[in-house]
Amino acid sequence: MTDAPAIELRGISKAFGPVQANKDIAMSVARGTIHGIVGENGAGKSTLMSILYGFYKADAGEIFINGKATAIPDSQAAIRAGIGMVHQHFKLVENFTVLENVILGAEDGALLRPSIAKARRLLTELSKEYGLKVDPDAIIEDLSVGHQQRVEILKQLYRHADILILDEPTGVLTPAEADQLFRILERLRAEGKTIILITHKLREIMEITDTVSVMRRGEMTNTVKTADTSPAELAEMMVGRKVLLQVDKTQAQPGEVVLSVRDLRVTHGGVARLKGVSFDIRRGEIFGIAGVAGNGQTELLEVLGGMMAATGGSVSLFGAPLPVTGPDANGQARRAQGIGHVPEDRQTEGLIMAFEAWENVAFGYHRDPKYNSGPLMDNTAIRADCADKMARYDVRPPNPRLPARNFSGGNQQKIVVAREMDRAPDLLLVGQPTRGVDIGAIEFIHKQIIALRDQGKAILLVSVELDEIMGLSDRIAVMFDGQIMGERLPQDTDQNALGLLMAGVTEGAA
Amino acid sequence: MDKMPKWADVVLIPLISVVLALLVSGLVVAIIGESPLRAMQIMVRGAFGSAYGWGYTLYYATNFIFTGLAVAVAFHARLFNIGGEGQAALGGLGVAVILLAVDWPHWSLALAAAMGFAMLFAAAWAALPAYLQAKRGSHIVITTIMFNYIASALLVYLLVNVFRVEGSMSPESARFAENTHLPGGGDFAGFLGFSATTPLNISIFLALIACVLVWLLIWRTRLGYEIRAFGQSETAAVYAGINPFKIIMITMLISGALAGMMAINVVMGEAERLVLDFTEGAGFVGIAVALMGRSHPVGVVLAALLFGALYQGGAELQFEMPAISREMIVVIQALVILFTGALDNMVRMPVQKLFLALKRRRDHAARPTPEA
Numbered sequence: 001m002t003d004a005p006a007i008e009l010r011g012i013s014k015a016f017g018p019v020q021a022n023k024d025i026a027m028s029v030a031r032g033t034i035h036g037i038v039g040e041n042g043a044g045k046s047t048l049m050s051i052l053y054g055f056y057k058a059d060a061g062e063i064f065i066n067g068k069a070t071a072i073p074d075s076q077a078a079i080r081a082g083i084g085m086v087h088q089h090f091k092l093v094e095n096f097t098v099l100e101n102v103i104l105g106a107e108d109g110a111l112l113r114p115s116i117a118k119a120r121r122l123l124t125e126l127s128k129e130y131g132l133k134v135d136p137d138a139i140i141e142d143l144s145v146g147h148q149q150r151v152e153i154l155k156q157l158y159r160h161a162d163i164l165i166l167d168e169p170t171g172v173l174t175p176a177e178a179d180q181l182f183r184i185l186e187r188l189r190a191e192g193k194t195i196i197l198i199t200h201k202l203r204e205i206m207e208i209t210d211t212v213s214v215m216r217r218g219e220m221t222n223t224v225k226t227a228d229t230s231p232a233e234l235a236e237m238m239v240g241r242k243v244l245l246q247v248d249k250t251q252a253q254p255g256e257v258v259l260s261v262r263d264l265r266v267t268h269g270g271v272a273r274l275k276g277v278s279f280d281i282r283r284g285e286i287f288g289i290a291g292v293a294g295n296g297q298t299e300l301l302e303v304l305g306g307m308m309a310a311t312g313g314s315v316s317l318f319g320a321p322l323p324v325t326g327p328d329a330n331g332q333a334r335r336a337q338g339i340g341h342v343p344e345d346r347q348t349e350g351l352i353m354a355f356e357a358w359e360n361v362a363f364g365y366h367r368d369p370k371y372n373s374g375p376l377m378d379n380t381a382i383r384a385d386c387a388d389k390m391a392r393y394d395v396r397p398p399n400p401r402l403p404a405r406n407f408s409g410g411n412q413q414k415i416v417v418a419r420e421m422d423r424a425p426d427l428l429l430v431g432q433p434t435r436g437v438d439i440g441a442i443e444f445i446h447k448q449i450i451a452l453r454d455q456g457k458a459i460l461l462v463s464v465e466l467d468e469i470m471g472l473s474d475r476i477a478v479m480f481d482g483q484i485m486g487e488r489l490p491q492d493t494d495q496n497a498l499g500l501l502m503a504g505v506t507e508g509a510a
Numbered sequence: 511m512d513k514m515p516k517w518a519d520v521v522l523i524p525l526i527s528v529v530l531a532l533l534v535s536g537l538v539v540a541i542i543g544e545s546p547l548r549a550m551q552i553m554v555r556g557a558f559g560s561a562y563g564w565g566y567t568l569y570y571a572t573n574f575i576f577t578g579l580a581v582a583v584a585f586h587a588r589l590f591n592i593g594g595e596g597q598a599a600l601g602g603l604g605v606a607v608i609l610l611a612v613d614w615p616h617w618s619l620a621l622a623a624a625m626g627f628a629m630l631f632a633a634a635w636a637a638l639p640a641y642l643q644a645k646r647g648s649h650i651v652i653t654t655i656m657f658n659y660i661a662s663a664l665l666v667y668l669l670v671n672v673f674r675v676e677g678s679m680s681p682e683s684a685r686f687a688e689n690t691h692l693p694g695g696g697d698f699a700g701f702l703g704f705s706a707t708t709p710l711n712i713s714i715f716l717a718l719i720a721c722v723l724v725w726l727l728i729w730r731t732r733l734g735y736e737i738r739a740f741g742q743s744e745t746a747a748v749y750a751g752i753n754p755f756k757i758i759m760i761t762m763l764i765s766g767a768l769a770g771m772m773a774i775n776v777v778m779g780e781a782e783r784l785v786l787d788f789t790e791g792a793g794f795v796g797i798a799v800a801l802m803g804r805s806h807p808v809g810v811v812l813a814a815l816l817f818g819a820l821y822q823g824g825a826e827l828q829f830e831m832p833a834i835s836r837e838m839i840v841v842i843q844a845l846v847i848l849f850t851g852a853l854d855n856m857v858r859m860p861v862q863k864l865f866l867a868l869k870r871r872r873d874h875a876a877r878p879t880p881e882a
Contacts, residue, residue: 017866018873124822307748331751341749349749353744364750366735376730 004067006031006163006194007052014047021047023218025061029163030212032478034195035187036205036226039215040238041409045198048215049165053085054078065163081163082269082373083208084156088168090148098134098151099123102158107160109437126157129486130187145292146177151174153184164188165196170204175293175466175499182208184376202231203467214238223481228442239439252474255283258458259304265312266482273299276313283460286449288461288473289484291502296482298344301431304460305332305341307349317427325341335364340420342413344431344462348415351404358386358400361419393418395443410441417445421452431462446472466495480504514865520809524850526857528816531849535842544833546606556826557819563826565695565708569817570792571811572710574777575717578814579724579741580768582805586728587761588741591638594652594769596661597792598631601770602777603665604631606673606784609686617761618726624778625716625771633763635661642756648764658793666867669786683784684715692779711779719770721807727764737761760840769793795843801851813850 005028012025022044025185029035039045044069050056052063054072063070065081072078078085099119107115114197114470123136124150132150149169156164167186170178185208193344205212213223214237222237232432237242259281265313266274273298291297302308304315307442310324317337323329343349351360361381362371371382384402395407395414404412413433430449434442449472453459464468469476470490478501480486485501536546559569577594584591591597604627614620639653666681692711695704702709728734740747740757747754776788795817802816803809824839849857868871 019872110832305749330753333751335751341750344747346747348743350746352739352746355739356740362735362741363746366732366750372732376726377732377735379730424612 004031004064005029006066007196008064008067009052010062010064012048012051012063013059014051014056015059020053020218023059024058025220026071027213027220027223029194029196030193031066032192033188033210034189034197034208036197036199036209036212037215038198038205038212038238039203039441040198040200040236041436042438043215043238044218046210047161047218049167049198052078053083053165069391079159079161082161083163083165083210084159084161085165085171086149086152086156086167088171088380090152092140092151095139097137097139098143098154098397099136100130101140101151102136102155106153106159113382123154124159129191130157130184132157132184135174144177145172146180146205147454149173150184162192163194163196166200167198168200169197170199170201171464175495176503176504178204186208196230197353202234205234206231216240218340235274236437241440243439247446247450247471249472250454252285252453253456254285254390254474255456257282257316259460260319261304261313263313264300264303264315264324264370266296266308267311268299268308270425273482274303274310276311277479277482277484279484279487281460282457282458284453284460285474286453286459286472288463288469288476289479290463290466290469290476290498291479293464295479297431297479299482300479301344301429301460301462302428303329305339305343306330306332320358321427325370331364332367338423338426339429340423340425340427341429342416342420342431342433343420343437346409346412346416351412353405354403356401357390357395357407357415358383361386361400361414362391365419365423389415389418389422389494392422397450409410409440410437413437414441417448417498423450424452424457426457428457428459430459432464434463434468466498469498470495478502514862517859519805520804523854523857523861525811526810526861527802527849527854529827529844530843530857531845533848535813538838538841538845539834542833542838544831546776549827549831549834551750552830553819553823555823557823561703561705561714562708565704565710566822566825567818568695569709569711569775569780569818570715570821571814572714572717572797573792574814575721575797575811576772576775577769577792578799578803578810579720579796579807581796581800582764582803582807582810583728583768584739584761584765585800585805586734586741587737587757589638589640589758589765590651591654591759591762591765592651592797593636593657593766593793594772594796595789595791596654596658597635597766597769598772598789598793599658599661599665600635600781601628601632601773602784603668604628604770605773605777606683606686607631609690609778610673610684614687617690617692620794621692621774621778624690625774626799628770628773629767630772633766636762636766636769637759640759643706643762644758654779654799655717662787665784666786669784671783681786685783690778690780694779708767708778712773713775713779716771716774718811720771721811724768727805733760768794776851798847798851801847801854815876816846816849817843 007029009025009027012022014022025048035356037045047056051058054074054077057073065073070081093104099116102123102290103115103119116463120136132154134147134150134154140151171182173181189195199205209226211223212226214221214234218237224303257280259266262278264274264277277300279287297328303310309329315322315324347353352363365371366377372378383400387398390398390400393414395411433445433449449459461472473490475487476490477487479503481504485504485506535542539546539549576597580594581591605624608623608627609620628676635657640659642648642653643650660753669683672683675684695708695710696705696706698712728738736752736757739750740752744754746807747803772792778786781788799810799813799817802813824842827834828836828839
């Protein structure tokens with residue numbers, strides 16, 4: 001093999017209508033290295049990778065694979081060129097076995113048996129070679145998320161991929177699983193594979209990559225050796241100005257108990273999602289709930305927010321019982337009682353994407369007398385309120401008539417935050433406040449949450465980002481399998497200890 | 511950033527679709543050996559060439575406004591109410607029941623009562639599919655279609671066994687009393703040349719009032735806001751504390767009531783008795799009208815007018831060009847539905863591209879050129 005870089009991009013440009021998603025991108029990744037790509041949402045990382053994998057066709061520019069100019073009109077061509085992609089959301093058939101998934105789309109003939117036998121042999125070899133241990137006969141839905149991801153990687157290796165693209169691979173993993181993934185990536189690198197890692201977690205970039213490229217507004221602004229840079233510097237390159245990665249806050253001054261949850265249980269679709277959760281939140285404190293997604297945090301927020309009925313347990317607000325089932329357990333009643341709710345998913349819950357910004361500012365509060373005059377809604381008042389909130393919460397562009405879907409993720413979230421926090425609710429439920437939000441907006445939203453705490457309000461924070469939990473919370477609980485595994489104070493714990501709890505390991509068992 | 515101006519979305523695209531549909535229709539007419547131009551001429555003249563033509567066109571349009579609004583309101587909650595036909599039939603039953611049962615002193619009182627009964631009966635007919643959808647998740651498309659058949663069978667039974675006048679051979683009710691007859695086009699617009707020869711009656715004003723009320727409901731009231739929010743995203747609606755059961759029920763009751771109002775125009779205004787199959791497919795045309803009108807009352811009025819003209823012009827065409835049969839008229843109407851409803855994206859994509867290209871060129875030109 002020559003010394004030519006595994007991948008070289010020259011002058012790649014791509015526009016979607018008036019939006020220039022990629023502008024004259026040049027990038028070169030040496031064989032046998034791990035290359036990170038960081039950038040805020042909408043910086044053009046996904047577009048670039050989609051071009052490389054043949055989902056989009058670039059308007060201009062060339063792709064060289066191992067020094068050879070290569071056209072990649074579709075994903076079949078990408079696979080032929082030795083490029084494999086592991087998507088953020090796995091593309092596996094849930095009720096197939098590992099083997100069946102691996103050969104899916106790469107069967108040799110009309111009969112499955114010979115392919116499966118061949119795949120079994122190859123899979124055993126691959127597993128040994130790279131430490132990718134998976135039971136080939138296991139059904140996908142029985143596997144943990146970390147193992148499912150291994151299947152995705154095996155699928156690519158089975159297709160002879162030399163270049164692996166991983167899109168936000170650690171988003172759904174526990175810290176321990178992420179560690180294991182990194183060990184696998186190191187093995188792959190040692191075997192001469194080239195890896196492109198797309199992530200927004202600067203810590204991961206520092207830990208695993210050899211070189212890193214920063215994208216901002218469709219342009220590749222910098223490419224540096226990881227050893228020569230720091231997280232602060234990378235963040236500055238991504239945003240274009242200095243940002244605070246650490247949250248500034250004073251010691252909490254907890255007051256009376258606002259929310260008291262006792263033995264809360266939820267069974268949904270025949271599965272127990274919450275198995276007896278109890279905790280208290282006081283005035284002036286942020287109670288953080290850490291955990292890998294899907295361990296009951298969503299159900300907890302939805303029960304407290306009045307979106308889902310509990311099957312057992314009780315909740316009280318300022319000592320008075322808060323209904324968790326029946327007609328009085330709904331979002332309108334919760335808002336009337338001073339509970340704000342920034343939901344986990346702003347696109348399917350927090351906002352109506354087709355509604356204009358001003359309509360979204362009234363969402364959930366549309367029965368508020370100040371938004372109404374008689375039988376009709378007072379659209380002028382709502383628009384004025386929206387313009388005012390947009391100015392104070394720095395929503396860009398500050399245009400109340402723009403549909404929600406036309407705002408960036410960060411600005412959409414600011415609209416939700418403005419709506420839910422501006423009324424200074426006694427209790428604020430916050431789920432994944434900064435998921436898919438750019439660094440500048442993260443900083444802003446974190447400040448808002450702390451400001452609300454300092455006004456003496458109680459805050460329940462659910463996040464899968466450990467950094468966020470550690471940085472904001474005054475007390476941390478870890479959820480695993482519908483239960484709270486333990487409570488910690490942020491100053492007395494670290495990511496590893498929380499990571500163990502997130503994986504369901506308690507001190508007694510460890 | 512909007513892909514194109516609103517007028518292009520509301521006016522230009524439906525217009526192009528209609529022109530395309532008419533071109534293809536012309537082709538079909540040419541294939542059977544008739545002149546498409548002459549056929550077009552006859553249709554336009556038949557629909558708009560005289561007060562007589564206008565009278566019929568507006569009469570049909572009144573039906574389609576009601577059924578179109580019915581579908582449009584349900585659309586806003588993402589409910590596909592295909593049961594306009596059956597709901598209108600039940601509305602007709604309601605009209606007949608109250609007009610035959612009571613001796614009305616004046617048409618205005620009779621009208622108020624008939625409206626109440628038409629809406630009540632039709633809404634009740636929509637309520638059951640709505641309940642099944644809201645509580646059991648039975649798809650409303652399936653249930654409303656099935657309810658059309660039940661309604662039709664029910665009306666046959668009632669007209670033959672209950673309402674039929676003793677000794678009469680035809681399955682229809684007795685004529686309503688003279689006092690209940692609605693003022694026709696000749697009464698309120700005789701100065702425009704309308705006369706009693708057309709079935710046009712004051713129901714058209716009720717239809718226009720309904721348009722205004724629907725517009726107010728959807729875009730100005732809390733209920734309309736909740737209906738639209740629910741239609742866009744049920745999870746978001748639940749998050750905001752909007753009760754899906756309530757929204758599905760209320761929306762379908764309103765939708766059904768609007769479909770039922772069609773019976774005022776036909777049963778009370780035109781036939782002045784309950785006849786079999788008086789809906790004549792208007793419930794289904796309402797779907798096309800709502801689709802083409804983008805579920806907006808103004809769009810519904812324009813689309814209803816178009817379909818009214820197609821009905822009336824088509825009838826004239828059949829009369830003047832015997833080679834063009836009743837089925838040919840249906841083909842032409844179907845082509846309009848196909849192009850405006852199902853093939854919408856075929857026109858939309860190129861038009862969007864055109865506007866984007868224009869916009870880019872304009873932006874380009876607007877940028878100040880660097881000095882040499």
